[in-house]
Amino acid sequence: MIDIRIQSNEFDFSQEVKNFQNNKIDGAVVCFLGSVRDLEPKETLEKLEIEYYPKMAKKVLKETAKKAFKKWSLSQCLIIHRFGELEVNEPIVLVITQTKHRKDAFKANEYIIDFLKINAPFWKKEHSPKGAKWVKQNRRDLEINF
Amino acid sequence: MIDIRIQSNEFDFSQEVKNFQNNKIDGAVVCFLGSVRDLEPKETLEKLEIEYYPKMAKKVLKETAKKAFKKWSLSQCLIIHRFGELEVNEPIVLVITQTKHRKDAFKANEYIIDFLKINAPFWKKEHSPKGAKWVKQNRRDLEINF
Amino acid sequence: MKIIYFAKIRELIGKSEEEISFPNSVKTIEDLIVFLKNHNKIYHNVFENYDFLIACDEELVDMNYEINKTKEIAIFPPVTGG
Amino acid sequence: MKIIYFAKIRELIGKSEEEISFPNSVKTIEDLIVFLKNHNKIYHNVFENYDFLIACDEELVDMNYEINKTKEIAIFPPVTGG
Numbered sequence: 001m002i003d004i005r006i007q008s009n010e011f012d013f014s015q016e017v018k019n020f021q022n023n024k025i026d027g028a029v030v031c032f033l034g035s036v037r038d039l040e041p042k043e044t045l046e047k048l049e050i051e052y053y054p055k056m057a058k059k060v061l062k063e064t065a066k067k068a069f070k071k072w073s074l075s076q077c078l079i080i081h082r083f084g085e086l087e088v089n090e091p092i093v094l095v096i097t098q099t100k101h102r103k104d105a106f107k108a109n110e111y112i113i114d115f116l117k118i119n120a121p122f123w124k125k126e127h128s129p130k131g132a133k134w135v136k137q138n139r140r141d142l143e144i145n146f
Numbered sequence: 147m148i149d150i151r152i153q154s155n156e157f158d159f160s161q162e163v164k165n166f167q168n169n170k171i172d173g174a175v176v177c178f179l180g181s182v183r184d185l186e187p188k189e190t191l192e193k194l195e196i197e198y199y200p201k202m203a204k205k206v207l208k209e210t211a212k213k214a215f216k217k218w219s220l221s222q223c224l225i226i227h228r229f230g231e232l233e234v235n236e237p238i239v240l241v242i243t244q245t246k247h248r249k250d251a252f253k254a255n256e257y258i259i260d261f262l263k264i265n266a267p268f269w270k271k272e273h274s275p276k277g278a279k280w281v282k283q284n285r286r287d288l289e290i291n292f
Numbered sequence: 293m294k295i296i297y298f299a300k301i302r303e304l305i306g307k308s309e310e311e312i313s314f315p316n317s318v319k320t321i322e323d324l325i326v327f328l329k330n331h332n333k334i335y336h337n338v339f340e341n342y343d344f345l346i347a348c349d350e351e352l353v354d355m356n357y358e359i360n361k362t363k364e365i366a367i368f369p370p371v372t373g374g
Numbered sequence: 375m376k377i378i379y380f381a382k383i384r385e386l387i388g389k390s391e392e393e394i395s396f397p398n399s400v401k402t403i404e405d406l407i408v409f410l411k412n413h414n415k416i417y418h419n420v421f422e423n424y425d426f427l428i429a430c431d432e433e434l435v436d437m438n439y440e441i442n443k444t445k446e447i448a449i450f451p452p453v454t455g456g
Contacts, residue, residue, distance in 0.1 A: 013158065013164075013167065014160035017159055017163055018159075018160040021159065021160070026183070027181050027183040028179070028181075029177075029178070029179040030177065030178075031175075032174070032176050032248065032251075032252070034173060034174055034175075035170070037173040037246070041329065050373070051299050052373070053296075053366055056347055056350035080351075081373060087171045092373075093373070093374050099159060100183070102259060105176070106252065106256050114246060116374050117371075117374040118371065120374070121298065121347070122371055122373025123298060123300070123368070124371070124372070124373070125299070134299060134369065135182070135372040136370075137370035140249075197380060197381050198380075199380055199448055202433075202448065223375055225447070227456075238455075239456050257387035262456050263455065264452075264453065266455045266456070267429070267448070267450060267455070268454065269381035269450070269451060269453060269455070270454045280381060280382045282454070283452035283453065283454050284454075
């Protein structure tokens with residue numbers, strides 16, 4: 001079971017976990033939740049704007065999930081990614097992976113988030129009292145070997 | 147913030163996630179949930195019995211969390227481990243780690259679960275129609291380098 | 293050929309999409325970029341000074357990619373989702 | 375000296391804890407295991423044929439560990455929690 005959602009409205013992590021668990025299949029579940037960080041220490045984030053390329057974003061997330069699904073024998077996989085205007089602490093991305101053995105759930109989950117960080121067409125723009133600026137890609141993300 | 151709980155009563159993963167999120171601190175949260183697996187394909191698990199050494203279990207979990215907390219600059223860490231009699235699909239163990247950067251949350255979480263698998267004094271006994279038997283330690287768990 | 297832009301590249305170019313006709317000699321992404329750079333100063337500035345990625349029909353491609361069967365080309369900065 | 379047992383080891387020994395007095399010559403965990411093995415057949419069987427771990431005052435120790443300051447020794451099978 002693969003579930004991919006790209007949405008502007010906020011999602012409820014705990015509710016997603018609950019829904020996910022209703023299909024009890026395997027023993028190990030790993031979740032990753034990424035939320036909007038403030039611009040510490042000197043600035044304040046007014047909002048985070050996320051632009052995306054709809055057709056391609058959906059395709060990349062789906063293909064990434066499928067690859068992970070096959071490689072680590074996942075029983076379930078959920079990816080949710082937000083777009084639009086977000087505030088500090090709002091959830092941006094959720095990845096849940098379920099497998100028989102925990103190592104696979106960890107590996108699959110990290111693979112998905114690492115891969116989408118450098119391949120899924122989403123762009124973040126930070127708005128603060130000083131103005132707006134596009135977030136730069138994290139160099140460390142590019143150094144990951146898949 | 148470190149929160150360690152060893153309890154016989156069931157916990158609600160989604161509720162724990164919700165509580166955890168109420169202290170919003172850093173952007174990356176990783177959760178691991180381990181649940182009772184059935185004895186597939188030939189047997190049926192009637193119940194899983196978990197015995198533990200209370201004083202030492204608490205100590206090991208606390209020290210493991212503290213080590214991870216320091217090493218990966220965690221902002222929050224929760225470990226819950228059950229004991230007593232559990233049924234198929236019930237949650238056994240929950241580890242939640244929160245950090246600024248996702249790689250640290252993944253590493254800390256996996257470290258905690260790997261370490262407790264071979265150091266925390268809990269023992270599982272599987273009861274099935276064929277009788278009861280103590281679970282053997284997984285060799286793969288012993289091959290992990292910390 | 294339909295070209296679409298996103299994020300900072302979209303802002304720099306000043307539009308989110310356009311139809312561009314180019315000569316048959318433009319066969320690869322590299323040819324296209326050279327063509328656009330010679331087209332006007334805005335493109336020249338963007339493709340000379342900013343990092344960008346190219347997707348042809350929703351698939352990331354490199355500069356040697358041949359575009360003869362491509363329907364939609366997307367040009368955008370390195371992604372920052374997740 | 376208080377010795378406590380858990381899980382399969384507890385079942386094999388037939389009790390969850392006991393007080394055992396041993397001579398001054400028993401200085402390390404290894405000495406203790408040898409002493410217990412000579413004590414009776416049950417201990418001999420357990421420590422000869424089963425994997426076990428030792429914790430002194432809630433800390434895992436190896437066979438060379440000196441037990442002169444230990445208050446509680448726990449003997450149990452490899453752990454299987456998580």
